[in-house]
Amino acid sequence: MKSVAPIQPHWLSKSLAGVVAGGLLSFAFVGLIVWFGPDGLNGTLTNSELLWKTQFNMWIIAPVWLVILSLTFLFKTGKQAWGYLLLASAVCFAMQVVFRSML
Amino acid sequence: MKVRADILRTYQTLHTWTGITTSLLLFIGFFAGALVMFAPEIDRWATSPEKHMPAIEAGQYDELLQKVLQAYPKAADNVTLHFDKSLSPVSWYEHGNGRGLALDEVKWHGTLNSDGELVTQLVPVNTLSAMLDMLHRTAGIIGEIDHHQAGIFVLGIAAFAYFIALVSGVIFLLPTLVKRFQSLRRDGERKRFWLDGHNLLGIASLPFHIVIAITVTVFAYHDLFYGGLSQLYGDKPLFPRNEPSKIERNLADLPKVSELVAKVEAHAPGYAVSYIRYGNLTKPIASASVGVVNEQQLMRGALNDYVFINPYTFEIASSSAAHPDQNIWAKLVSTFFSLHFGSYGGDLGRWAYFLMGLAGAGLFYSGNILWLEKRRNKGVKQTRSYKVMGALTVGVSLGALMGIATVFASNKWLTLMTESINQAYLFLYYMSFFSVVVSAFVYGPARTAIYGLKLLALLCVMVPVTSFIAAVIPGTDLWTPNSLEAVLVEVVSSLFGLFFWLLSKHIVNRALQNEPGSIWYLKESTMTSEISARHSV
Numbered sequence A: 001m002k003s004v005a006p007i008q009p010h011w012l013s014k015s016l017a018g019v020v021a022g023g024l025l026s027f028a029f030v031g032l033i034v035w036f037g038p039d040g041l042n043g044t045l046t047n048s049e050l051l052w053k054t055q056f057n058m059w060i061i062a063p064v065w066l067v068i069l070s071l072t073f074l075f076k077t078g079k080q081a082w083g084y085l086l087l088a089s090a091v092c093f094a095m096q097v098v099f100r101s102m103l
Numbered sequence B: 001m002k003v004r005a006d007i008l009r010t011y012q013t014l015h016t017w018t019g020i021t022t023s024l025l026l027f028i029g030f031f032a033g034a035l036v037m038f039a040p041e042i043d044r045w046a047t048s049p050e051k052h053m054p055a056i057e058a059g060q061y062d063e064l065l066q067k068v069l070q071a072y073p074k075a076a077d078n079v080t081l082h083f084d085k086s087l088s089p090v091s092w093y094e095h096g097n098g099r100g101l102a103l104d105e106v107k108w109h110g111t112l113n114s115d116g117e118l119v120t121q122l123v124p125v126n127t128l129s130a131m132l133d134m135l136h137r138t139a140g141i142i143g144e145i146d147h148h149q150a151g152i153f154v155l156g157i158a159a160f161a162y163f164i165a166l167v168s169g170v171i172f173l174l175p176t177l178v179k180r181f182q183s184l185r186r187d188g189e190r191k192r193f194w195l196d197g198h199n200l201l202g203i204a205s206l207p208f209h210i211v212i213a214i215t216v217t218v219f220a221y222h223d224l225f226y227g228g229l230s231q232l233y234g235d236k237p238l239f240p241r242n243e244p245s246k247i248e249r250n251l252a253d254l255p256k257v258s259e260l261v262a263k264v265e266a267h268a269p270g271y272a273v274s275y276i277r278y279g280n281l282t283k284p285i286a287s288a289s290v291g292v293v294n295e296q297q298l299m300r301g302a303l304n305d306y307v308f309i310n311p312y313t314f315e316i317a318s319s320s321a322a323h324p325d326q327n328i329w330a331k332l333v334s335t336f337f338s339l340h341f342g343s344y345g346g347d348l349g350r351w352a353y354f355l356m357g358l359a360g361a362g363l364f365y366s367g368n369i370l371w372l373e374k375r376r377n378k379g380v381k382q383t384r385s386y387k388v389m390g391a392l393t394v395g396v397s398l399g400a401l402m403g404i405a406t407v408f409a410s411n412k413w414l415t416l417m418t419e420s421i422n423q424a425y426l427f428l429y430y431m432s433f434f435s436v437v438v439s440a441f442v443y444g445p446a447r448t449a450i451y452g453l454k455l456l457a458l459l460c461v462m463v464p465v466t467s468f469i470a471a472v473i474p475g476t477d478l479w480t481p482n483s484l485e486a487v488l489v490e491v492v493s494s495l496f497g498l499f500f501w502l503l504s505k506h507i508v509n510r511a512l513q514n515e516p517g518s519i520w521y522l523k524e525s526t527m528t529s530e531i532s533a534r535h536s537v
Helices: A009-034 A047-074 A077-102 B006-037 B039-047 B058-071 B073-079 B127-140 B150-181 B190-204 B206-233 B257-267 B326-340 B346-375 B386-417 B421-442 B444-472 B486-511 B525-536
Strands: B077-080 B089-097 B106-112 B117-125 B272-279 B285-293 B305-308 B316-319
Touching: A009 A047, A009 A077, A009 B206, A047 A077, A047 B006, A047 B150, A047 B206, A047 B326, A047 B346, B006 B039, B006 B127, B006 B150, B006 B346, B006 B386, B039 B127, B039 B486, B058 B073, B058 B077, B058 B089, B058 B106, B058 B117, B058 B316, B073 B077, B089 B525, B117 B326, B127 B386, B127 B421, B150 B190, B190 B346, B190 B386, B206 B326, B206 B346, B257 B285, B257 B305, B346 B386, B386 B421, B386 B444, B386 B486, B421 B444, B444 B486
Parallel strands: none
Antiparallel strands: B077 B089, B077 B272, B089 B106, B106 B117, B272 B285, B285 B305, B305 B316
């Protein structure tokens, strides 16, 4: 069995990664739900549906961000935290661009 | 469940830091929040019964509204009909608008007398519950950023840390979760009792705390979230845009109140209308916001759901009330709000939230005690951080309690002494708060806690004592509670008094053990002998 390298503390860089890159990722991820989830923006929404769906979209940013932030400290190093979170955000944003041009 | 050692260590450190930096802010937020669950009852208790005007029959509201609009044309801009019998049947603002904590608002209250004539009086708006709500949302942090209270943003940041504290607490409890949950060890080390208590409280109320952490983040940063969301939406609008109406409105065309009530209650079956707030009745933008109550539903507001309706055409602009055509998103959003406000399940729900709020305050306090016990060195010599945190823990938590109790104890007396009672509330709160904090640093946590808790207990008991004085000495202008709710405010205050008195005795016992280095340690032997002499009698 391979021995696993222990997690480095890297408090500052991980905290910043969780707040900044994690924040970006939560918006990027919620963007997918906004456009392609149920009652997405591409469909036709009634006024009442748009009114409440937008509030729902705003609400779910918070739990997504908080969960990402609290799990960021599981990354081995601060650098990895920044790297993976930014990469994941880029993937989510890219998916939005691609899917939106297809639909 | 097995968790890797490095993960455990990481999250243990996170829990410590996120906990110790936010616990005292959260203590104030939770304690004040628990009280705010009974905001209407507290306001009713706080004002003289003379300020409330008698209720009228359901059929008389049309006549009342017509007479108000005739005699006070300004009321057409913003007038509220209350169907809740504990409030004056009609009211409108002379000064102010009822948003946030404004100290100098004045309202007209009105009713119809037995001859059907309009009777009105000007009443300064009492802000006792609004002040508690301010403490709840800002932890008492003063200052404004861009017209928002700065404390809201501070508590928003605290909510991030608080969420991390919850996740990390669960992670490092996982390996021993089941075992710990079943045991509250009273024997052995004192630290263990606090540790088991902290774990038990934390795990048992975890869902509540997760809800609070998430909702507080949203309440603090919704502007930021909507800003980011509008970027994601691109050129799509966030919200539906309604063309403003250009139709001129005339009071003569205003449909009857009873028709509006019937329309709203038909729209949301199972709900009862609690108030109608008419706005701009003589302008094209005429509106009515209707508060509706159904205890079987998770309601969007702290006390009710909202129906926004055109008072002339009865066209519903939006509604948070559960109705047959309600979409799932409306239901979910109302649920989020409701889970924070505890606006479901009626009075039982409110009592449960009250108790969970108090338990939350206990959780944060016990966390601080654990932090201190862990850092305590053997002997009298302690680190600076230990001493500062010890004084802050006692000073801030006791200070907030003292501030709130002072306001409650002095409330009825203040009405005799000053016109500007709302300013007096704030002055008394902050004066009490800072006195206790300073005392904790100057005289130490032990003495501050022992004498402070006794004083706190006396202040709590002052509440029913004041009513007793009002009852036996006529002509004081003080008043006795005139409703079950107001009596309960005084009963709960007495129970708090009893609890704080017992707590003080407990700390005396703790201090008598005189464990060097503990925050309850009393340096001067004269002090301990004085206390022990008094308590051995």
